[in-house]
Amino acid sequence: MSQPVMVASTLQAPTVPDSRWIYLDNVRQKKGPFTDEESFDASGEAVSAMEKMKLLVIGAGGLGCEILKDLALSGFKDIHVIDMDTIDVSNLNRQFLFRQSDVGKSKAEVAARFVEKRVKGVSITPHNCKIQDKDDEFYMQFNIVICGLDSIEARRWINSTLVDLVDNENPESLKPLIDGGTEGFKGQSRVIFPTMTSCIECQLDMHAPRAAVPLCTLATIPRQPEHCIEWAHIMAWEQEKPFPKLDNDDPEHITWLYKKALARAQEFNISGVTYSLTQGVVKNIIPAIASTNAIIAASCCNEAFKIATSTNPSLGFEENYMMYSGNDSIYTYTFKHEKKDDCPVCGNIARNMEIDPNFTLEEFIESLAARPEAQLKKPSIRSEQKTIYMQSPESLELKTRPNLVKKMGELVEDGEEIGVSDPSLGSVNFKYRLRFSKPFKSH
Amino acid sequence: MTEVVTDQTPPLLNGPTDKEKKYDRQLRLWAANGQQALEDAHILLLNSGSGTVGVETLKNLVLPGIGKFTIADSSVVTEADLGVNFFLDEESLGQSRAECCVRLLQELNPDVKGDWFPKQKGEELENLLSVDQKYTLIMYSLPIDPRSLALVQEYSRQQKIPLVALHSAGFYSYFRIILPGSFPIVDTHPDSTATTDLRLLNPWPELSDFAAKLTDNIENLSALEHGHIPYVVLLLYYLKRWKESHGNYPTTYQDKKAFREFVSAGARTDNPEGGEENFDEAVAAVLKTVTVPSIPSSVKAVFDHKPDDAESSSSFWIIADAVKRFYEKHNELPLPGSVPDMKAQSSVYVQLQNIYKAKARQDVAEVLETVRSHPHGNEIDIGEVETFCKNAAFIKLIHGADASPVSIQTIAENEFQSDENAPLTMMPLSLLPIYLALNATSHVPSASASDILAIISKDIPDAASNPRIVKVAEEVARANGGELHNISALTGGMASQEVIKIITKQYIPIDNTCIFDGITSRTQVLRI
Ligand SMILES: [Zn+2]
Numbered sequence: 012m013s014q015p016v017m018v019a020s021t022l023q024a025p026t027v028p029d030s031r032w033i034y035l036d037n038v039r040q041k042k043g044p045f046t047d048e049e050s051f052d053a054s055g056e057a058v059s060a061m062e063k064m065k066l067l068v069i070g071a072g073g074l075g076c077e078i079l080k081d082l083a084l085s086g087f088k089d090i091h092v093i094d095m096d097t098i099d100v101s102n103l104n105r106q107f108l109f110r111q112s113d114v115g116k117s118k119a120e121v122a123a124r125f126v127e128k129r130v131k132g133v134s135i136t137p138h139n140c141k142i143q144d145k146d147d148e149f150y151m152q153f154n155i156v157i158c159g160l161d162s163i164e165a166r167r168w169i170n171s172t173l174v175d176l177v178d179n180e181n182p183e184s185l186k187p188l189i190d191g192g193t194e195g196f197k198g199q200s201r202v203i204f205p206t207m208t209s210c211i212e213c214q215l216d217m218h219a220p221r222a223a224v225p226l227c228t229l230a231t232i233p234r235q236p237e238h239c240i241e242w243a244h245i246m247a248w249e250q251e252k253p254f255p256k257l258d259n260d261d262p263e264h265i266t267w268l269y270k271k272a273l274a275r276a277q278e279f280n281i282s283g284v285t286y287s288l289t290q291g292v293v294k295n296i297i298p299a300i301a302s303t304n305a306i307i308a309a310s311c312c313n314e315a316f317k318i319a320t321s322t323n324p325s326l327g328f329e330e331n332y333m334m335y336s337g338n339d340s341i342y343t344y345t346f347k348h349e350k351k352d353d354c355p356v357c358g359n360i361a362r363n364m365e366i367d368p369n370f371t372l373e374e375f376i377e378s379l380a381a382r383p384e385a386q387l388k389k390p391s392i393r394s395e396q397k398t399i400y401m402q403s404p405e406s407l408e409l410k411t412r413p414n415l416v417k418k419m420g421e422l423v424e425d426g427e428e429i430g431v432s433d434p435s436l437g438s439v440n441f442k443y444r445l446r447f448s449k450p451f452k453s454h
Numbered sequence: 455m456t457e458v459v460t461d462q463t464p465p466l467l468n469g470p471t472d473k474e475k476k477y478d479r480q481l482r483l484w485a486a487n488g489q490q491a492l493e494d495a496h497i498l499l500l501n502s503g504s505g506t507v508g509v510e511t512l513k514n515l516v517l518p519g520i521g522k523f524t525i526a527d528s529s530v531v532t533e534a535d536l537g538v539n540f541f542l543d544e545e546s547l548g549q550s551r552a553e554c555c556v557r558l559l560q561e562l563n564p565d566v567k568g569d570w571f572p573k574q575k576g577e578e579l580e581n582l583l584s585v586d587q588k589y590t591l592i593m594y595s596l597p598i599d600p601r602s603l604a605l606v607q608e609y610s611r612q613q614k615i616p617l618v619a620l621h622s623a624g625f626y627s628y629f630r631i632i633l634p635g636s637f638p639i640v641d642t643h644p645d646s647t648a649t650t651d652l653r654l655l656n657p658w659p660e661l662s663d664f665a666a667k668l669t670d671n672i673e674n675l676s677a678l679e680h681g682h683i684p685y686v687v688l689l690l691y692y693l694k695r696w697k698e699s700h701g702n703y704p705t706t707y708q709d710k711k712a713f714r715e716f717v718s719a720g721a722r723t724d725n726p727e728g729g730e731e732n733f734d735e736a737v738a739a740v741l742k743t744v745t746v747p748s749i750p751s752s753v754k755a756v757f758d759h760k761p762d763d764a765e766s767s768s769s770f771w772i773i774a775d776a777v778k779r780f781y782e783k784h785n786e787l788p789l790p791g792s793v794p795d796m797k798a799q800s801s802v803y804v805q806l807q808n809i810y811k812a813k814a815r816q817d818v819a820e821v822l823e824t825v826r827s828h829p830h831g832n833e834i835d836i837g838e839v840e841t842f843c844k845n846a847a848f849i850k851l852i853h854g855a856d857a858s859p860v861s862i863q864t865i866a867e868n869e870f871q872s873d874e875n876a877p878l879t880m881m882p883l884s885l886l887p888i889y890l891a892l893n894a895t896s897h898v899p900s901a902s903a904s905d906i907l908a909i910i911s912k913d914i915p916d917a918a919s920n921p922r923i924v925k926v927a928e929e930v931a932r933a934n935g936g937e938l939h940n941i942s943a944l945t946g947g948m949a950s951q952e953v954i955k956i957i958t959k960q961y962i963p964i965d966n967t968c969i970f971d972g973i974t975s976r977t978q979v980l981r982i
Binding site: 028041044111129131195200228233266279286291299304305307308309313316323330335338342 | 469470472474475476477478479480481482483504510513514517518519532533534536537538540543544561562563564624625642643644645682795796797798799800801803804882924925926928929932933934936937938939940941943944946947948950951952954955961962963964965968972973974975976977979
């Protein structure tokens with residue numbers, strides 16, 4: 012009998028026979044006609060290197076559940092998943108790792124346990140929190156980040172964080188970011204090499220926000236059922252405060268809004284207000300199905316697999332974006348989205364912006380939310396000379412608040428450069444060179 | 455933007471039912487009637503090969519609540535299955551793959567029934583197909599043994615059941631849909647931006663009168679009234695004036711540009727905003743809405759189709775014939791009757807909506823009269839006629855696989871011809887080689903590149919001299935018949951979208967083969 016040997020607890024013996032992965036090994040241990048020979052390594056070393064890679068999945072919803080399954084069956088062994096949400100009954104039609112009995116539990120935890128149990132030998136670490144709760148050190152440990160999110164703000168935050176992590180002296184600091192998104196029968200997947208290729212912020216105008224309905228339409232001349240619902244949501248609720256705080260997930264609250272909207276619609280002879288539409292407008296619900304999540308998640312994981320193994324060329328440096336549409340037949344468009352020199356995250360040149368100097372600062376700030384390339388809801392603004400408006404801290408907000416009613420022509424010169432930022436989006440920092448479109452009338 | 459389906463039922467003051475809550479995100483796409491069609495469906499999967507692409511397709515049908523599914527698969531679960539198929543676990547090793555997959559798929563949705571075949575070893579596929587069991591749709595995965603394939607093809611032809619072939623190997627896949635006969639769709643869900651039909655160049659009396667009344671005294675209207683004239687009315691007013699001075703409506707691009715200027719000049723600029731939003735909307739709408747009505751080629755294809763005896767008594771073809779006659783008489787399709795949102799006073803907008811709705815109802819009544827004159831026309835629901843008229847410009851006909859077949863040689867010639875021009879046209883290369891190479895391995899678990907090329911050469915004699923085909927054959931040989939989970943999951947996602955479209959008869963399915971290249975991340979749809 013030999014002496015027992017101490018083994019580090021992290022070095023688990025493989026419990027799965029090699030024959031389990033023969034299909035993966037067909038491509039991992041044999042090059043193909045399109046394989047780049049310089050980066051491909053057919054030896055077993057490449058497989059074990061891949062198994063040591065750490066991947067981060069952001070979001071454990073419709074896309075996230077699929078991504079976790081796909082990565083586990085792609086031969087990745089060390090996966091982390093981060094999601095702050097809990098399971099809702101309306102998730103069950105597509106988020107296939109969850110059951111009725113899981114409603115109310117953490118998505119990240121339930122998803123991680125399920126895939127770990129199903130696919131032997133994979134480790135999935137759940138993080139039940141916001142992505143903003145984690146620091147640079149946390150993100151630094153991963154080799155690839157895959158996003159399956161429905162929030163533009165969260166995408167912008169992780170994008171700017173990964174761009175900031177890049178240190179040219181340290182190749183490990185460059186984390187490929189793969190992002191997927193779906194809406195109904197449509198979706199897109201994209202691969203980003205932060206600082207090297209077009210980033211989420213460069214592509215922001217591809218996902219323009221829906222135009223908001225002017226408040227005066229809601230208040231005085233509604234024409235559509237949506238106008239009545241928005242009126243109930245924005246105006247009637249504030250006025251009547253039927254419950255202390257609006258909870259979009261509380262059916263009682265939605266029912267109150269629905270009844271208000273319905274009464275208003277009847278008053279103006281508008282038809283079409285339903286409970287379902289009310290819920291859709293108030294929660295900004297995007298239709299979602301299992302099929303589309305499967306397509307987009309698998310596309311993302313296929314790219315992750317190719318990046319990790321070099322078995323075939325991946326999206327990234329040439330083509331980096333795949334658009335998918337299944338409404339009318341199947342149509343995909345795969346193309347290269349160019350990096351922008353004036354990107355507020357990965358570029359450094361100021362963009363030109365024409366403004367009416369007679370607009371107040373408040374009007375200018377509102378216009379930033381609607382601009383497709385900016386979509387800034389709570390921006391802080393600095394000029395070369397001074398601080399124009401700060402959302403926080405409170406003391407600075409108070410100090411700069413009087414500027415809101417001033418005209419832009421009073422605050423900046425024609426041709427002056429301003430910096431616009433929003434801490435909730437990470438280090439996104441827009442540089443705009445302002446050009447006056449009209450003469451400034453100071454009185 | 456996806457058009458969201460709104461509930462047509464009268465408002466209930468109670469909240470949604472449990473089922474509506476669970477299926478909320480999909481009901482917004484295919485509504486209650488689409489959901490009912492799914493719940494009435496029974497799908498058969500004939501599974502073979504490494505067996506994942508079909509199971510991944512089923513997963514995306516079980517989740518949204520398909521009624522029933524059956525998996526026929528005589529394989530026993532091996533180690534390799536556990537490395538690619540998520541709906542198997544350690545306990546499945548050595549057991550029936552069909553039974554294990556059904557068990558784990560069924561867990562996804564308690565509303566769905568699952569069954570498997572064979573229950574006993576050695577039971578023949580004939581037994582399953584001869585049972586008095588009506589399937590809505592049959593899928594099979596490749597490679598498959600030729601005898602089973604012939605059986606299922608014959609069965610689906612006889613029973614007139616759509617058949618879906620799925621083949622995934624390595625980084626490649628394709629799936630092909632064989633529809634039994636022609637497949638018409640009314641509820642195609644066009645983009646909401648495409649459906650605006652305002653008839654500005656051919657207004658009917660009620661619309662003209664309404665516009666004339668609102669603009670009678672346009673110069674003297676108050677700022678509020680002037681700034682809230684709906685753009686439809688503005689365009690009608692300026693079109694009338696344009697015609698009076700030019701003798702005809704603006705139809706060329708040059709004329710329309712000049713007309714835009716003419717409309718724009720009517721806006722009042724002596725206000726704090728320096729312009730009027732309704733005029734901006736009118737100017738922006740000129741190019742799209744000031745158009746001579748023309749009939750889309752897809753609708754013409756429906757009108758030109760000669761339905762066979764079986765088809766001609768179906769409600770679709772009876773209504774289609776009535777709409778065709780309507781078109782022949784009026785030289786325009788029935789009016790859809792919807793009005794896009796525009797700057798306007800609430801009551802004026804509602805009046806305008808009612809004028810369009812009234813005309814649409816009138817058109818429906820005329821079509822309905824023709825429908826009722828058909829021997830089977832009395833059985834047709836008025837709601838069906840209404841839906842047809844509303845979507846008339848977007849109805850679509852997909853022909854069955856047997857209609858006007860084109861040889862694979864001809865397809866290949868066309869595809870490779872356009873590949874030669876690809877460097878000039880900047881178009882991506884054809885994915886036909888992927889179909890050819892996978893198709894060459896339809897009945898064998900794996901094959902060498904030279905075997906694959908030899909089989910392709912039977913149809914395409916110079917295949918071995920086409921470097922693309924050679925490379926693709928090598929890539930297929932590399933996979934050795936094994937599926938990659940990602941490629942099968944992606945293919946299963948696409949195939950399930952198509953199955954949903956066929957079962958719900960909503961949106962437009964592919965015609966008829968979709969090829970996927972997981973190396974370049976592209977798809978191509980070809981009729982093969
Ligand atoms: Zn960028």
